[in-house]
Amino acid sequence: MKAWLRFLPNIIGKAIISKAIKKYDIEFNILRAHITPRGGEMLVEISGPEEKESIKFIEEQGIEVKPIIKVVKKDKDKCIDCGACISLCPVKAINMEEDWTVEIDDQICIGCGFCAKSCPTKSIILFE
Numbered sequence: 001m002k003a004w005l006r007f008l009p010n011i012i013g014k015a016i017i018s019k020a021i022k023k024y025d026i027e028f029n030i031l032r033a034h035i036t037p038r039g040g041e042m043l044v045e046i047s048g049p050e051e052k053e054s055i056k057f058i059e060e061q062g063i064e065v066k067p068i069i070k071v072v073k074k075d076k077d078k079c080i081d082c083g084a085c086i087s088l089c090p091v092k093a094i095n096m097e098e099d100w101t102v103e104i105d106d107q108i109c110i111g112c113g114f115c116a117k118s119c120p121t122k123s124i125i126l127f128e
Contacts, residue, residue: 003043003055003068005063006041007035016058016062016063023057024054026051031045031091071106071111072106073125104124111126
């Protein structure tokens, strides 16, 4: 599961995530992070057999967990495969294929919407 984790200042410096990893044997991949002494947020991917239990534990420790449920889709009839969206994707979910078509990998997409905003033909749509 991909999710945004939001931290308040009172829990910065606590080893909550490492405890969750050890206790629930989860894989924890940080995709983006911005944390300061005043709090912050991380975009993460959490997986493992006890994923739900680990998320409950993280929330109980005071970290807000907001799952990513937005995904982008390409309208193939509108898209001109110009590639304007490719360089804006922070997780490299958009690629130019060998046949010069733009493809979006919804398994990698984090639903940030940068590509949809940059599309000159408005052929990329953000779904909830």
